[in-house]
Amino acid sequence: MGLSSRSAVAIHALTMLARWGEKSLTSAEIADSLESNPVLVRRILGSLRDAGLVWSTEGRNGGWSLARAPREITLHDAYSAVEAGPILSRHAHPPSAECEVGRHIQGLLEVEFRDAERAMEERLGRTTIAHLLRQVLERERELALPDRPPAPAGA
Template sequence: MHALAMLAHRRGGSLTSAEIADSLESNPVLVRRVLGRLRDAGLVWSTEGRGGGWSLARAPRDITLYDAYAAVEEGQIFSRHTHPPSGACEVGRGIGTLLDAEFRDAERALEEQLGKTTIAGLLRRILAFDGEPGSH
């Protein structure tokens, strides 16, 4: 999301993975991995060679935080039992099914919330943020 906001702020220009990594205080190789997933999802594209770099593939108003989240995160948000609990246990018999339903509802709520905010909207809030707690 950080990289997408930077690319939106660039307004049609491109950034190298090293420039993005500097802002993230990260390694360009790790940034390229994430950008590769964003590219696979159709959110960014890259050009190689001198003057190349990464750019948004869609308008910032057409990319939601959920689009970005879905592109880079794998699997379920909440971990489940790695193996079923004992069916002989009164708690173990029902906990998995009930927690799965609770977790699915929470995951849907997260997806819905992230789908409400676009990269353009996030960037507006970032640029208006003055660094004070509660100032957004």
């Protein structure tokens, strides 16, 4: 299938929901942060709901909320909820068996691609939404710090 932006949208939405905690957010509010379309966001949120990562309520105060604690949701959870198929695209059709490269490349690439995909899954499984939220808040605090004069030379 190849790479898409669905996992980035999903992780962004989950981090927003974690940021606002008990307050439900609408798909329009999340879409504003993404500078995207609420319909796209609703599709992604629907996949996250199917995976048990978010839930929604309807009505006047309705919206989307996390179904699990941010520390219990990994980036891999988000990725696997919205992406289907392998990360790296394989040959669309078999290469020529008449060519020495064509005869062997699929098998060789399959091993390499599978190892790379496992490494990515493992890495994404180590980072939680809570971890990302902490980083967002730390960076936001850094932006809010008043400008400091440079330290004197030799200090």
